[in-house]
Amino acid sequence: MAERTRMRSDRVVKIDRQALRSQGLLPPEHQERTLADQYRQIKRPLIANAIGRGGAEKLPRGQLIMVASAMPGEGKTFTSVNLALSLALEKDLSVLLIDADAPKPHLNRALGVAGEPGLLELLRDESLDPETLIIPTDVPTLAMLPIGTSSETTTELLASHRMEEIMKQLAGNNPRRIIVIDSPPLLLTSESRVLAEVAGQVVLVVRANCTPQQSVLDAISHLGEDKSIGLLLNQSTDAASAGYYYGYGDSKT
Ligand SMILES: Nc1ncnc2c1ncn2[C@@H]1O[C@H](COP(=O)(O)OP(=O)(O)O)[C@@H](O)[C@H]1O
Ligand SMILES: [Mg+2]
Structure with missing residues (x-):
């Protein structure tokens, strides 16, 4: 695929399950199967909305999936x-995992790409082709974009109009690409708002038993x-209640 040839060729991120598990980003081994089944359920409607598989209608900007939460520590990363790895099992998809949580670039650290150029460099320099900063992983259907290097203007950069351009470009470059965006908490930061606008799907x-109902409603607003x-x-x-409740365009109900 054309975009694959433009991504970085000097670097490959190794998806080390053991290391991810020890960092709390994969479930303990005894929960692995249950969780894998849950993610299978979760990804179906996301894929249908993103690429129109199974006769479903593609949603506008549905390829852009923002993983959001009201507060930190709820499980976005x-x-x-887990969602990106589950999606990457689909051989006809190309999954791009983006770390967009500048205050807590957890994903960056976990995947060993701290200090590598990424989203913030793309936001700063309009002449950069976003594809060229994407790093392939050793899972052929999965690539990632680091957050990049923070500066005093990180908040403004993340909230700038260029963010929308980059995301639309990344989606437009490959109709079978699904973009999973790990983002900052909605209620503590303003920079997640642009992502919330540009993404066609939000998880x-x-x-x-932790997030107050009012915070959930505020986040949805x-x-x-x-x-x-x-x-x-x-x-x-x-x-019985662990799972997924899906709604479409009914954020006010
Ligand atoms: N489903 C889950 N099972 C086990 N541990 C989890 C689960 N979701 C989150 N955690 C743990 O909870 C903590 C917060 O999750 P994290 O994804 O880092 O939150 P966020 O990115 O929203 O700040 C982490 O230590 C993570 O390991
Ligand atoms: Mg996080």
Whole structure:
């Protein structure tokens, strides 16, 4: 694929499951199968909305999936990693995992790309081709874009119009690409708002028995109405309620 030839060729990110597990980004081994099944359920509607598979209609900007939450520590990075790996099992997709959480670039650290150029460099320099900073991984269907190097203007950069351009370009370059964006918390930061506008799909992670209902409602009110929003109840100890509740464009109900 054309975009594959433009991505970095000097670097490959190794997806080291053991290391990711020890950092808490993959489930403990005894929970692996249950979680894999849950992510299988979660990804179906996301894929249908993104690329129109199974006769479904493609949603506008549906290839851009923002993984969001009201507050930190609810499981955005965990969800981003597990969702991206589950999507990457689909041989006809090309998955791009983006670290867009500048205040807490957890993904960057976990994948060993701290200090590598990424999203912030693209935001600073309009002449850069976004494809050229994407790093392939040793999973052929998965690539990642680091956050890049922070500066005093990080917040402004993340909220700038250029963000929208970059995201649209990345989606437009390959109709079979699905972009999973690990983002900063909606209620603590303003920089996630542009992502919330540009993404066609949002997975809103809600930590079971922890996130107050009002915070969830406040977070939803920051998301535009023209998108699909799914709530993911994370870390529920009650197996029957652990799962996914899906809604389309009904963020105000
Ligand atoms: N489903 C889950 N199962 C086990 N541990 C989880 C799960 N979701 C999150 N965690 C743990 O909870 C903590 C917060 O998750 P994280 O993804 O870093 O949150 P966020 O990115 O929203 O700040 C991490 O230590 C992570 O390992
Ligand atoms: Mg995180």
